Amino acid sequence: MHSTMMNFPLTLTHLLRRAGQLFAASEIVTRLPDKSLHRQTYREFHRRTCALGGAMQKLGLQKGERVATLMWNHYAHLETYFAAPCAGGVLHTLNLRLHPDDIAYIANHAQDRFLIVDDVLLPLYEKFRSQTHFERVIVVPLTGQPVPAGFDDYEKLLSDAPAFAPPQLDENDAAGMCYTSGTTGKPKGVVYSHRSSVLHSMVTATTDCLALSNRDTLCPVVPMFHVNAWGLPYSAVMVGAKLVFPGPHLDAANLLDLYASEQVTMSAGVPTIWMGILQALEKEASRWQLQPGLRMVCGGAAAPESMIRALDKFGMRVIHGWGMTETSPLGTVGFIKRDVASSTPDDEYAVRSRQGMPLPFVELRTMAEAGEAPWDGKSMGELQIRGPWVAAGYHELPSEKDKWTDDGWFRTGDIAIMDAHGYMKITDRVKDLVKSGGEWISSVDLENALMAHPAVQEAAVIAVPHPKWDERPVAVVVLKSGASATADELTAHLAPMFAKFWLPDAVKFVEAIPKTSTGKMLKATLREQYQNLFTT
Numbered sequence: 001m002h003s004t005m006m007n008f009p010l011t012l013t014h015l016l017r018r019a020g021q022l023f024a025a026s027e028i029v030t031r032l033p034d035k036s037l038h039r040q041t042y043r044e045f046h047r048r049t050c051a052l053g054g055a056m057q058k059l060g061l062q063k064g065e066r067v068a069t070l071m072w073n074h075y076a077h078l079e080t081y082f083a084a085p086c087a088g089g090v091l092h093t094l095n096l097r098l099h100p101d102d103i104a105y106i107a108n109h110a111q112d113r114f115l116i117v118d119d120v121l122l123p124l125y126e127k128f129r130s131q132t133h134f135e136r137v138i139v140v141p142l143t144g145q146p147v148p149a150g151f152d153d154y155e156k157l158l159s160d161a162p163a164f165a166p167p168q169l170d171e172n173d174a175a176g177m178c179y180t181s182g183t184t185g186k187p188k189g190v191v192y193s194h195r196s197s198v199l200h201s202m203v204t205a206t207t208d209c210l211a212l213s214n215r216d217t218l219c220p221v222v223p224m225f226h227v228n229a230w231g232l233p234y235s236a237v238m239v240g241a242k243l244v245f246p247g248p249h250l251d252a253a254n255l256l257d258l259y260a261s262e263q264v265t266m267s268a269g270v271p272t273i274w275m276g277i278l279q280a281l282e283k284e285a286s287r288w289q290l291q292p293g294l295r296m297v298c299g300g301a302a303a304p305e306s307m308i309r310a311l312d313k314f315g316m317r318v319i320h321g322w323g324m325t326e327t328s329p330l331g332t333v334g335f336i337k338r339d340v341a342s343s344t345p346d347d348e349y350a351v352r353s354r355q356g357m358p359l360p361f362v363e364l365r366t367m368a369e370a371g372e373a374p375w376d377g378k379s380m381g382e383l384q385i386r387g388p389w390v391a392a393g394y395h396e397l398p399s400e401k402d403k404w405t406d407d408g409w410f411r412t413g414d415i416a417i418m419d420a421h422g423y424m425k426i427t428d429r430v431k432d433l434v435k436s437g438g439e440w441i442s443s444v445d446l447e448n449a450l451m452a453h454p455a456v457q458e459a460a461v462i463a464v465p466h467p468k469w470d471e472r473p474v475a476v477v478v479l480k481s482g483a484s485a486t487a488d489e490l491t492a493h494l495a496p497m498f499a500k501f502w503l504p505d506a507v508k509f510v511e512a513i514p515k516t517s518t519g520k521m522l523k524a525t526l527r528e529q530y531q532n533l534f535t536t
């Protein structure tokens with residue numbers, strides 16, 4: 001056979017070089033801790049990233065060694081996103097919202113050699129310092145204050161750096177690493193390759209996915225320590241989009257100020273963020289002049305239909321996606337296919353509140369007890385996935401092998417329904433399903449319906465052990481400030497939409513629903529709290 005095409009490796013080094021060559025004038029804006037705006041161009045980004053790469057080489061970074069980050073979303077984090085992998089290392093983003101003991105466990109398990117940390121996060125570092133042994137700790141002086149003795153100064157490292165000589169990389173070399181933020185059990189490390197990051201960037205940028213282009217101004221609110229901010233820093237640099245980073249200021253008013261002042265066209269975050277934005281807009285709609293048609297990528301938890309509708313009224317379009325740390329993360333994204341587009345607006349919302357269709361190169365199946373479930377819009381099964389940006393195993397955790405099937409699919413732990421169009425709908429986590437009298441009840445469907453009630457801010461539905469039915473659903477509800485509703489009113493609101501046995505046996509009103517470090521409802525805590533509701 002004659003040779004075909006060049007064997008050109010899919011590496012992040014190419015994306016960095018391309019950005020420096022083609023997009024030198026694009027901007028990177030960061031909201032600093034003191035709320036002022038820091039601005040640099042891609043030209044500076046490229047120069048400084050190469051300097052950091054050279055500095056890492058001078059410090060002796062070897063192929064495959066981990067460079068940990070403890071940082072908010074900003075320009076220096078972006079520089080590290082490229083410098084560490086392009087110098088042959090592995091970017092390991094530490095989640096600053098975790099308990100310090102867990103951060104230490106993760107850094108040790110990953111055997112991180114270096115740490116790059118924001119000066120404003122040094123107090124957090126001090127809480128786990130004694131449990132870790134980084135060889136060097138490099139401090140980013142975001143506040144402009146001198147870096148304390150005993151640490152390396154990020155800016156000095158850059159200015160003293162030798163020329164960067166990017167090593168030859170194989171596309172299958174490790175590039176990044178992120179630990180799962182599971183609600184139970186020890187965190188598990190997922191390792192991304194150059195190839196998986198590049199392919200994920202290419203596909204997520206396509207028109208029927210996020211349609212990310214050079215003309216976009218992208219504000220990733222999703223933290224860069226959570227699955228690489230959904231890969232957006234890489235896809236944005238690939239297309240040369242303007243980037244706007246919120247730094248540590250993630251409240252609705254600060255985000256809306258930033259969207260307005262920088263004319264952001266696309267943002268990304270978990271539903272909690274968009275709920276906050278919605279509330280702020282409902283109070284003072286005229287305060288912000290936003291870019292019309294602002295796209296908001298929403299994932300990490302289900303986007304309630306009521307929220308999608310409400311944001312539409314403010315000209316903000318939610319794009320619903322699903323994914324996991326193990327899937328880089330994007331596995332599905334919602335877009336309206338041509339044969340669905342002609343249906344009524346109500347159908348459109350029903351489609352948009354689902355999690356969408358598998359991306360090219362991603363394959364899905366749902367497995368029920370009896371075997372593979374049909375794509376009929378009603379059969380539930382455990383969602384399984386395979387594709388080039390789906391993990392093949394966890395970092396040094398062979399005991400978790402059973403998360404992969406013998407025929408090579410990853411078991412997501414999510415319960416889903418596929419319909420004939422190929423749209424996927426998550427109905428639960430395996431461990432959150434309510435099993436009542438042998439029948440399954442979807443907590444997510446009940447939650448979404450509750451959140452459509454005008455008085456409800458947030459709702460979690462949990463399974464509570466029951467002597468007769470095995471388990472019964474209980475709703476835990478946060479009311480909007482100033483609003484009121486009784487348990488009976490909420491049950492009456494649900495009644496027309498569900499079979500009688502689906503209706504929660506109790507509604508509990510609380511001030512707040514406990515959340516994980518990445519904004520997911522901590523149902524395990526709620527289950528524990530209410531476990532004796534029907535048995536004592």
Ligand code: AMP
Pocket residue numbers: 180181182227298299300301302303320321322323324325326329355412413414426428429518
């Ligand atoms: P993580 O690895 O922390 O990103 O969490 C992944 C899990 O978040 C998935 O397995 C789902 O249970 C949940 N998840 C992510 N996106 C969505 C979504 N759009 N709708 C419902 N659940 C989601």
